[in-house]
């Protein structure tokens with residue numbers, strides 16, 4: 001099996017969003033680029049001169065910096081606070097942008113002489129997750145007023161609040177910007193994919209911060225019909241067995257299999273690849289028809305096939321994310337990133 005990553009569709013999505021909303025894009029590539037492969041996605045960003053991206057953790061930024069040759073003007077924003085003992089990495093790598101998620105964070109960053117051009121400030125608009133709260137803004141203003149260089153950026157997160165509440169939060173954020181001085185910040189960003197589809201272009205922002213949208217999928221009310229799926233998971237039927245006179249399939253006794261099908265196709269993917277056992281009962285696509293997944297073991301998947309299917313035929317798994325989502329009862333953002341590195345990701349048309 002292999003995961004084909006469509007370079008064409010990925011770049012289409014970024015350019016489409018950029019053009020439609022007239023804003024620069026900060027592609028979110030955390031969680032192995034939502035399962036698409038961190039390094040492969042970064043190599044595409046580099047190729048197309050998209051010079052910034054977002055990850056959740058320092059470990060993700062270091063994976064990029066240690067394995068690829070990253071120019072100094074390529075910026076990697078790390079959303080989580082970096083602990084003081086790891087500040088050396090920020091000083092070593094000018095590509096790293098750190099986030100101040102609290103007043104304590106910003107004081108520590110400045111105390112340790114982290115350049116303001118490598119600091120972004122996260123504002124908490126009332127979700128209590130992380131960020132500097134609205135009542136701390138006077139204190140924040142006092143702290144940043146002492147610096148005479150620009151900060152890399154300021155941002156917040158809208159989450160999935162009702163539309164009107166979101167408008168309120170956008171206004172609160174704008175007031176904060178005016179209080180602190182908009183010109184102190186190079187990047188201003190608020191919107192993930194849902195935020196983009198709900199609020200479009202927000203006048204005072206400089207960037208959009210989509211994850212799902214750049215990979216061409218969406219869920220939970222986010223919608224943008226012109227995006228194209230980047231991912232496809234494909235392989236071949238490696239064997240076909242008639243199980244009429246067989247007692248066991250893998251370790252499962254035949255009477256437990258609950259199948260009337262006599263012909264079983266083998267595919268080399270299993271839960272050891274992050275292909276969850278709960279995919280049993282769902283479907284794969286072979287020659288434009290759907291075939292049921294009978295059994296998943298650590299390394300193999302067994303499919304109920306018919307006489308139209310031959311060894312070598314192409315099998316597509318997760319051919320429709322919404323079908324999988326309904327079957328597994330988990331989000332697309334949950335089942336994609338867990339696909340393991342045992343499945344190679346390569347560039348190719350999907």
Ligand SMILES: *Cc1c(COP(=O)(O)O)cnc(C)c1O
Pocket residue numbers: 028030079157191192193194209210211212213
């Ligand atoms: C994950 C994340 C995003 C991207 O969200 P999508 O819903 O995938 O667009 C944006 N901003 C923050 C702070 C995130 O944690």
